């Protein structure tokens with residue numbers, strides 16, 4: 001049995017606690033957060049114990065920091081002043097790594113502490129303990145700054161895929177594919193809001209594409225302010241590069257260069273189709289998208305038609321169209337199952353299948 005302390009019991013801290021318990025019910029999980037959050041986490045059974053103040057933690061084997069990055073930086077300083085168990089493992093979950101690693105090296109260099117930077121590459125625009133989910137990290141990458149079999153064993157119940165990256169490389173990559181998209185999403189909704197003052201129907205006509213592009217604009221502002229402030233250079237570099245990309249497409253539009261515009265979209269489509277995100281969270285899974293009408297029992301009807309085929313996941317994606325109620329996304333284990341399912345649906349219904 002190990003004693004594991006999680007500091008910050010929000011979406012990530014709570015989900016990690018649940019994930020650890022899945023494979024290691026023998027470990028004791030102790031949580032630290034605001035009093036009312038600790039109480040809630042304990043009453044929900046997400047943690048076993050609470051500690052109101054960060055003191056007397058010399059029996060803790062592993063400390064996981066899951067607070068906003070600015071708070072994590074402060075807590076690292078605090079922890080270095082406390083008496084800790086010899087060879088304690090300390091890790092964090094912050095969305096940036098360079099600053100955290102620098103601070104950890106500075107404060108723990110003369111201590112018997114093993115600090116390993118960490119970042120689970122999955123999450124949500126939701127925050128707080130009530131959003132925690134044992135399956136949040138299923139098949140997601142989990143960046144560590146170095147291999148550590150003990151920590152990886154403790155986190156095995158998260159079902160994540162560990163990957164080792166140095167902090168600078170990590171911050172450049174996440175600057176591009178995680179931090180910058182959050183800036184774009186928020187800019188897009190703010191630009192649309194400004195424009196709606198002149199054109200009030202803007203908000204009514206925003207469709208699925210706008211929704212998909214802007215979901216993360218609802219993410220927590222405290223957390224994202226800390227992320228941007230702790231990764232300024234890579235992010236400013238991506239903004240500059242993106243401005244040049246916008247200038248390039250602007251030029252093509254001004255020149256009415258049909259071929260270049262088509263090629264712009266073809267290139268984007270091909271790249272996205274080749275990216276891992278396109279394959280979904282579960283590897284080797286084959287998706288069928290069925291546009292279903294707004295009729296009672298329609299989902300059960302589809303499932304009944306596919307009852308002899310093994311289905312691995314079902315998702316209902318809402319559509320904002322009058323004629324289409326939603327898009328049913330059904331995942332199969334094999335391409336053969338996908339092809340058979342498509343044939344059955346096309347034969348038995350007039351639903352659009354993709």
Ligand SMILES: NC(=O)C1=CN([C@@H]2O[C@H](COP(=O)(O)OP(=O)(O)OC[C@H]3O[C@@H](n4cnc5c(N)ncnc54)[C@H](O)[C@@H]3O)[C@@H](O)[C@H]2O)C=CC1
Pocket residue numbers: 007008009010011012013032033034037066067068069071072093094095096119120121122123124125126127128129220223227
């Ligand atoms: N939200 C996401 O999708 C992801 C977030 N991360 C990183 O994980 C960390 C946590 O993020 P979330 O769980 O989403 O945030 P959250 O807002 O859901 O939870 C953060 C928790 O930290 C607590 N906290 C704040 N100051 C504290 C202090 N001084 N002592 C103890 N607890 C304190 C808050 O009360 C809150 O419960 C952040 O560093 C973030 O960059 C990493 C991957 C994904």
Ligand SMILES: O=C(O)C(=O)Cc1ccc(O)cc1
Pocket residue numbers: 094095120121122123124125178216
């Ligand atoms: O909401 C989403 O889709 C995310 O992109 C979640 C996320 C947020 C922050 C991270 O550091 C990693 C993942």
